[in-house]
Amino acid sequence: xxxxxxxxxxxxxxxxxxxxxxxxxxxxxxxxxxxxxxxxxxxxxxxxxxxxxxxxxxxxxxxxxxxxxxxxxxxxxxxxxxxxxxxxxxxxxxxxxxxxxxxxxxxxxxxxxxxxxxxxxxxxxxxxxxxxxxxxxxxxxxxxxxxxxxxxxxxx
Amino acid sequence: xxxxxxxxxxxxxxxxxxxxxxxxxxxxxxxxxxxxxxxxxxxxxxxxxxxxxxxxxxxxxxxxxxxxx
Amino acid sequence: xxxxxxxxxxxxxxxxxxxxxxxxxxxxxxxxxxxxxxxxxxxxxxxxxxxxxxxxxxxxxxxxxxxxxxxxxxxxxxxxxxxxxxxxxxxxxxxxxxxxxxxxxxxxxxxxxxxxxxxxxxxxxxxxxxxxxxxxxxxxxxxxxxxxxxxxxxxxxxxxxxxxxxxxxxxxxxxxxxxxxxxxxxxxxxxxxxxxxxxxxxxxxxxxxx
Numbered sequence: 001x002x003x004x005x006x007x008x009x010x011x012x013x014x015x016x017x018x019x020x021x022x023x024x025x026x027x028x029x030x031x032x033x034x035x036x037x038x039x040x041x042x043x044x045x046x047x048x049x050x051x052x053x054x055x056x057x058x059x060x061x062x063x064x065x066x067x068x069x070x071x072x073x074x075x076x077x078x079x080x081x082x083x084x085x086x087x088x089x090x091x092x093x094x095x096x097x098x099x100x101x102x103x104x105x106x107x108x109x110x111x112x113x114x115x116x117x118x119x120x121x122x123x124x125x126x127x128x129x130x131x132x133x134x135x136x137x138x139x140x141x142x143x144x145x146x147x148x149x150x151x152x153x154x155x156x
Numbered sequence: 157x158x159x160x161x162x163x164x165x166x167x168x169x170x171x172x173x174x175x176x177x178x179x180x181x182x183x184x185x186x187x188x189x190x191x192x193x194x195x196x197x198x199x200x201x202x203x204x205x206x207x208x209x210x211x212x213x214x215x216x217x218x219x220x221x222x223x224x225x
Numbered sequence: 226x227x228x229x230x231x232x233x234x235x236x237x238x239x240x241x242x243x244x245x246x247x248x249x250x251x252x253x254x255x256x257x258x259x260x261x262x263x264x265x266x267x268x269x270x271x272x273x274x275x276x277x278x279x280x281x282x283x284x285x286x287x288x289x290x291x292x293x294x295x296x297x298x299x300x301x302x303x304x305x306x307x308x309x310x311x312x313x314x315x316x317x318x319x320x321x322x323x324x325x326x327x328x329x330x331x332x333x334x335x336x337x338x339x340x341x342x343x344x345x346x347x348x349x350x351x352x353x354x355x356x357x358x359x360x361x362x363x364x365x366x367x368x369x370x371x372x373x374x375x376x377x378x379x380x381x382x383x384x385x386x387x388x389x390x391x392x393x394x395x396x397x398x399x400x401x402x403x404x405x406x407x408x409x410x411x412x413x414x415x416x417x418x419x420x421x422x423x424x425x426x427x428x429x430x431x432x433x434x435x
Contacts, residue, residue, distance in 0.1 A: 022367035025390030027284035188382035195300035
């Protein structure tokens with residue numbers, strides 16, 4: 001590639017460009033796509049927290065008892081429950097998957113440790129996240145939702 | 157530029173006609189067009205292998221899916 | 226490809242020899258996250274604090290590392306400019322794709338090279354450096370990247386034709402500095418202005434002829 005080496009060209013361009021802002025639409029579209037993916041990741045994350053919560057309540061366990069059953073740190077479980085931006089450790093996610101008898105890689109995606117382009121996976125996570133209510137006892141509907149979702153994670 | 161290698165390509169009359177028509181429309185040489193076609197194929201394959209789908213959209217915003225074999 | 230190109234050092238007003246290259250790697254992307262992004266964010270916060278939201282770059286939280294998979298795609302070409310051991314600018318172009326056709330009536334449907342991403346290091350941008358109370362360091366980075374896009378277009382037998390969607394705040398750069406033709410707003414791309422070069426305009430830009 002032969003670039004212009006004429007000092008007059010350089011001087012002219014310098015005067016015209018004048019350190020102005022340089023960008024294109026591609027950057028903005030890609031940033032918006034990333035924001036959309038982030039929103040979808042948030043929905044998956046909500047589904048993950050709900051899955052954890054419903055499982056604990058299904059087994060009628062306190063958080064402390066649940067952490068002992070899972071063999072994970074109680075503080076980390078509380079972080080997962082309360083802090084949406086918190087990324088659980090792969091060990092913790094694997095332990096949860098083992099307890100639930102679901103493939104670990106599915107929970108890696110749900111927890112935000114991995115990304116997916118599977119439309120069906122994302123839609124199911126959204127539906128599950130939307131279905132449960134924050135009450136102490138699992139309603140029969142929540143029980144059904146949990147059962148269905150765990151079945152979905154195992155089958156796909 | 158990267159080193160180039162040469163190959164001979166046999167095309168049917170129909171394929172050659174198409175190649176000539178497309179290269180005239182795009183105002184690029186036949187070689188350039190075939191190289192673009194190869195890159196386009198790679199781009200599509202890469203995204204399909206990630207589970208994405210390729211759609212064409214007409215003016216009424218109706219989508220038709222293209223499956224690449 | 227690695228070639229010497231001159232850019233302007235604003236401190237001295239003199240030409241200095243930078244390097245433009247096409248072997249961009251994910252390490253370069255990481256460098257932008259480590260070196261560019263913190264400054265862009267700092268300047269964006271300053272501009273926001275002053276109420277100058279309209280000056281904040283729309284892509285201020287852009288992350289080049291998310292584009293690492295695109296490095297392997299042959300349809301793409303990436304270019305970087307390096308000077309003083311720092312990355313001064315980065316660009317990604319597409320030689321094939323949905324935007325690689327001309328829209329100007331006199332050359333409609335002909336092949337062009339599309340500028341998909343282009344970014345100049347924040348310390349070279351007046352708006353951002355003013356927000357931080359500093360002066361921009363090097364000039365002509367944007368022009369050199371556009372020049373690379375035109376030269377690549379010629380290599381691809383597209384006769385120098387390039388096309389891009391401009392953000393509102395950069396329309397002036399493409400129209401006045403690069404002398405591209407504004408064709409029209411694209412409803413498929415957030416109504417951004419589409420600009421392109423004819424072969425004659427591309428040649429005029431390369432040579433400096435008017």
